[in-house]
Amino acid sequence: MRKFLTTTALAVTMTAGLLSAGLARAAENVEVLHWWTSGGEAAALDVLKKDLETKNISWTDMPVAGGGGTEAMTVLRARVTSGNAPTAVQMLGFDILDWAKEGSLGNLDDVASKEGWDKVIPAALQKFSKYDGHWIAAPVNVHSTNWVWINKAALDKAGGKEPQNWDELVALLDNFKAQGITPIAAGGQPWQDATLFDAVVLSLGTDFYKQAFIDLDPAALGGDKMKTAFERLAKLRTYVDDNFSGRDWNLASAMVIEGKAGLQFMGDWAKGEFIKAGKKPGTDFVCMRYPETQGSVTFNSDQFVMFKVAADKEAAQREMAAAIESPTFQSAFNVVKGSAPARTDVPNAAFDDCGKKAIADLADADKNGKLFGSMAHGHANPAAVKNAIYDVVTRAFNGDLSPEDATKELPAAVAAAQ
Numbered sequence: 001m002r003k004f005l006t007t008t009a010l011a012v013t014m015t016a017g018l019l020s021a022g023l024a025r026a027a028e029n030v031e032v033l034h035w036w037t038s039g040g041e042a043a044a045l046d047v048l049k050k051d052l053e054t055k056n057i058s059w060t061d062m063p064v065a066g067g068g069g070t071e072a073m074t075v076l077r078a079r080v081t082s083g084n085a086p087t088a089v090q091m092l093g094f095d096i097l098d099w100a101k102e103g104s105l106g107n108l109d110d111v112a113s114k115e116g117w118d119k120v121i122p123a124a125l126q127k128f129s130k131y132d133g134h135w136i137a138a139p140v141n142v143h144s145t146n147w148v149w150i151n152k153a154a155l156d157k158a159g160g161k162e163p164q165n166w167d168e169l170v171a172l173l174d175n176f177k178a179q180g181i182t183p184i185a186a187g188g189q190p191w192q193d194a195t196l197f198d199a200v201v202l203s204l205g206t207d208f209y210k211q212a213f214i215d216l217d218p219a220a221l222g223g224d225k226m227k228t229a230f231e232r233l234a235k236l237r238t239y240v241d242d243n244f245s246g247r248d249w250n251l252a253s254a255m256v257i258e259g260k261a262g263l264q265f266m267g268d269w270a271k272g273e274f275i276k277a278g279k280k281p282g283t284d285f286v287c288m289r290y291p292e293t294q295g296s297v298t299f300n301s302d303q304f305v306m307f308k309v310a311a312d313k314e315a316a317q318r319e320m321a322a323a324i325e326s327p328t329f330q331s332a333f334n335v336v337k338g339s340a341p342a343r344t345d346v347p348n349a350a351f352d353d354c355g356k357k358a359i360a361d362l363a364d365a366d367k368n369g370k371l372f373g374s375m376a377h378g379h380a381n382p383a384a385v386k387n388a389i390y391d392v393v394t395r396a397f398n399g400d401l402s403p404e405d406a407t408k409e410l411p412a413a414v415a416a417a418q
């Protein structure tokens with residue numbers, strides 16, 4: 001009898017324990033602010049949601065459409081100002097450090113040290129995941145902006161050769177025009193113009209990219225090479241269709257996918273759209289580095305930033321951060337997203353050829369001092385400077401500023417924003 005009572009009591013205690021643990025776990029929830037709203041992005045986000053579901057963490061979605069995250073950052077500011085920060089926020093580069101400076105972010109040191117992040121997350125990313133020596137964000141991927149996505153059938157019709165320099169690129173675009181398709185699928189939004197400009201500037205030399213966008217050297221920002229960059233941008237603009245203005249980047253990707261356009265200059269999130277549409281690299285489309293940027297990478301990394309929240313939400317934040325950095329998740333997510341993993345120890349086996357190239361390029365560029373933060377995606381400068389550059393680049397792309405005038409305005413705009 002005594003034994004029975006003890007056993008029963010134990011069972012009751014255990015059940016109560018399990019129940020309360022179960023209830024506590026089921027109550028865990030993350031509200032996530034992000035701008036992953038295209039087909040490919042949503043598919044990648046789903047990998048994260050499902051992973052968290054297996055850990056009993058539910059997801060409250062807070063999508064704010066707009067590539068590059070400008071709109072998302074505006075919505076975030078309003079939420080934080082009203083004292084109601086989301087649990088986790090997708091963020092890029094210098095924006096993370098700005099929020100850290102304001103003292104708004106939580107601390108992920110315990111999960112980072114338990115999981116050994118210091119050893120496996122590259123220093124180029126840690127620069128934005130840590131503030132004052134403390135972990136404040138969990139990097140989910142590494143994208144890069146100096147890519148070209150080409151319709152394979154159109155390229156084959158043009159002779160099949162990937163353009164290796166500016167003249168060959170122009171010849172290919174002329175050929176696309178002669179084929180009766182739109183040579184360049186573009187979306188006329190400032191961040192998209194800036195994404196192309198990242199590659200154009202990089203193609204004129206890694207030193208030049210560094211001097212102009214990382215060091216903000218007025219001589220580089222206003223010199224002859226910058227004029228060449230603006231001249232090339234103006235030339236590229238002549239290969240865009242009439243309806244480009246305001247077009248979302250994923251609709252531009254769809255033009256290449258459907259063979260209505262020859263190519264798109266875009267970061268490797270574009271690959272997510274091709275994959276979502278069932279297209280295969282090497283068969284349906286070709287990925288290549290923007291001509292004359294082979295070996296160099298302008299990168300951006302999406303990180304999930306954890307804001308200071310009520311104590312009962314911190315466990316979910318830590319679990320989400322740990323889930324994001326798991327090597328299995330890093331592989332599964334980045335295969336769908338089009339990016340490279342944020343850790344250096346993730347096997348490349350599950351990645352397609354473009355993904356394998358992204359991973360190899362990143363490692364090589366890092367080793368050879370040719371890895372730079374993307375100006376267009378907030379990894380070269382804080383938002384004020386980035387937006388000043390956007391403004392000049394967009395006016396130049398739209399023909400509102402001549403290459404000469406843009407070259408004069410750029411150093412002045414950057415100086416005023418600093």
Ligand code: BGC
Pocket residue numbers: 035036041066067068069092143269300301302377
């Ligand atoms: C982000 C990508 C995203 C792209 C377009 C970039 O700034 O890093 O993850 O897919 O914007 O929305």
